[in-house]
Amino acid sequence: MRYRAAVHVFLRLLIAVAITLPASTFADEPPGPEAPPTEPAQLPAPTPPQPIVTEPPQTTSSVASAPLPEAAGAQVRAEDRSGEWALWIPRTLLFPIRVAVAVVGWPISKGLRLLELYNLSSKVKSVFFNEDDTVAVFPVAFAETGFGLNIGGRLILRRLGGTDLGITARASFGGRFRQLFSTKLSTNKTFEHVVFDLRSSYEVRPKDQFFGIGNGDLLDAPPPMAVDARGNDLRASRFRQDALRVSVQAAYRPMSALTIALSGAIIHRTFGPGEGDLVADQQLAANFDVTTVNRFIEGSSTTYGELEMTYDARRTPSRFESLATPSAGWLLQGFAGYTRGFDGDPSRYVRYGLDLQRFLRIEEGPRSLALRLHIEGVTGGYQEVSFYDLPKLGGPLLLRGYNLDQYRDRFAALSSVEYQFDTTEFMGGFLFADVGRVYSQPEDISLADLRLGFGGGIQLHSKKSFIGRFTIASSTQRDVFLSVSLDPIYDTRARVERR
């Protein structure tokens, strides 16, 4: 008995020791040679994913005894619609509008559908552009109120010789230009901060307008005989102009807001009677003594050199607003240029000018005020400056509410205030007042007889760029002008390129 008890105690002790000692104590084996490398164990193939079922599926058999959708309402008597017959009255009255809109609209909709489904715009583009997008020939057209339709073609050559050089050539006819030929060679982004442009153009403009020189009132009736162009009153007349122009410009942009441009041009103009559907008393010579319209008979041949500096810090403070509607910042542009005649042209004068714009943001939207001051002058006398080159006011860009180039003289000053507001992402509205006049010389500047133009309109733009403006403008003259402009109101093209 004592022996069995001792064995039991010993076994219990042995078990206790076995449990408490770490397994490695028993597992340790004397180190031996390294085991040979084995193939990695083959992992079982991943279990195909099981669909996760959170609700039993609805199937054809589970819904077989359910009613059809149209029977869900279980109505034995429907709502009373007896009064709806009266709707036929407005329906009938509006039917012509409905038909007209449908007749016009559905073909456009189907056309757009085809355009997108079959990528027609790309196919059309491939007719006018080559594969590399470096050569393009396409038609252009635009219309101007008072001048009609201009149609032509444009040739574009890009990335010449693998560089950023580009050539644009254009020929068009009609509208303000009976003929318009132009070419442009540009270095574009070839050089980091400088762009060189070489341009040439030949324009035949059969119906340019001339109202006289000075700030006089515009009379309706032609005079009984031709009068001094620098008389008290203005009269509407037309003339023809042929202009040949070659210009070169170097624009240096040391930083994003600052541009310094040096330009030069040779310009040869000849003038004559207006052409087209004009009556005799609309001709310039019928209204004005042509000897008082400097260089009208002889034409003008001049060279022009100019230095222009532009500081453009206009900006769009909010990323939610279109870049075409700056609502803060400044634009300051000043220039000075010298004109010298050749080939018998006695022109010798300095042209100078300043354009100052300030955008004041009133509120997000944006709603803003655009303030502008524009002055332009020439130092030469009336015998030294061609009538055509006198500073001008009037038209959709300078002194709205008046005829294009209605006022011209040796000095012009204009101030403008425009209230701009956004109506939607693509459209904005504006109201403006333009005040200005021309003077014989800067010393004559006064607030007397200022010309006031006012109006408003709608501007269309994309998120990034200006598309166009529709303006209704009037003035103390009481004429009303409607204009559609594809140029932004504040023209920053080089002076040598403007008209």
Added chain:
Amino acid sequence: MKILSPAVVVLVTGCASGFDTVRYQNAAPVTIVNDRVHLPTQPASLDFVKKSEYFEAFALEPVLRFTAVKPKRRAANVSSLDEVPDSTWFRNRIGVRELSLDEIRDGSKAGDSPMLHKPWTIKSTKVGGVSIGFIIEDATGARFVLKFDQKGLPETETAADVIGARLFWACGYHTPDDQIVTFKRSELVIGKGAKVKPLFGDAYPLTEKILEDKLSRVNIAGDGSIRGLASRFLIGKPLGPWPRQGVRGDDPNDTIPHELRRDLRGAYAMFSWLDHVDMKADQTVDMYVADPTNPKLNYVMHYNIDFGKTLGVFAEAGDQIFAGHSYAIDLSQVAASLMSLGLYRRGWEGRTNPNIPGVGIFESKGYAPGAWKPVTPSYLPLLDTDRFDAFWGAKIIIRFTEAQLREAVKQGQFSDPRAVDYLTKVLVERQRKTARFWFDLVNPVDRVEIAGDQLCFDDLSVKYELDRRPVSYRATGFDFDGRATGSLTVHPGSAGRVCVAGVKPTASEGGYTIVKLETQRGSLPPTLVHLAKDPQGALRVIGLRRL
């Protein structure tokens, strides 16, 4: 004596009686419909053509709709209780039962995340489109569309998509299984024969160079990981979007014109809540599917897809602050701005950006539930939404608890901890604003049922503490012909539960009884509850007519 024309007679008598004319079958209300009748021939695929659709939406349809002078029609696919039965379009979930947090988290999950089965093999790029995407297969062969956030806006679209997909699924819509994934470049391999598929033109081989170029335009984290959205391929064959109006002509199961579908019109409340401003036809897809239990039977299922621009992401990513408040071209706002010379203050002015990484421009202060607009008016069912449709939608969304919303938002996997709190808070505020608005236009009675001889219902405005104004109720009985049988006693209970005592069947056939419930708070219109005796002789609710 001159005999009046029938139309005039009906008009006159209709006016004289002054009582709604609708009556219901004496039958249990329908909770599910059969639109799964076998379709042996696959319907034709429809295209979404953006230019054409936008032109119609902005220029053509407004004039055609105005000149059509169509009467407003109530939704045509509702049950007698003014609810939407289950169908291939919609399945009642949170509207009729509690959803667990797990269900909210998983949504329409249909399988493992592809994160568990790498590497992924690219089969092709996404067809066309501006944004980058690929068709991938995970190691098990499951296919996904892999999409990415816009560069510079990490987490925004991917988060919005998974959150939106889960919430729409919980509301009852059919949505794809969208999941956020992260991967390293080495876990993405180009499959043999993988192609780049432009929108137009021929496909061409996808090379490593092209892949690297595409991936250089997505957000890549400092550790080289890339975040994306994996959207599992829907089962079946895609048929393109569903028609914006009318029916799919070659689908005999599609019998209710879409502009009369409650489930499509009522989604206005969900869309406005979640700011689903990019809603248009190509955010929908019909799939020709085989029945799960009998693959020889086929029908069309209808899905809502692409929620990446919800929760203010569209406004943020597209720099379009007006989104949700105005159409891209909104003539009414243009006119108001022009006539007021810019003084008219638009709904989005003053909108604030929370500036939290991953979160769009999403807030509740300027949110107007009844004035919300998608960016384009091209999704026509929304133009026909009436207050009953929006009320139905609001009734569904108010059932989400804050915990459920937070669980859904957490699936966005935001790196900034503020994002979950902010989005949850705004979702709750917009949810309550939405419900409060529509519950003020339609008598918010719900869960109407007979308990003994009492007719009981919930006043949702009280139940969800949306309106603390004093309220009383009035109930009046009518027979089948609209003759009053007398006032009934109302016992307001707690938590918005109200019971009407003494409801007895009338002498009309089948004991047809109508109880007019009036909630005297503001100027709420009444609700008519239609009752009749069941085969056992007990009164039951057979219809609910909201006025």
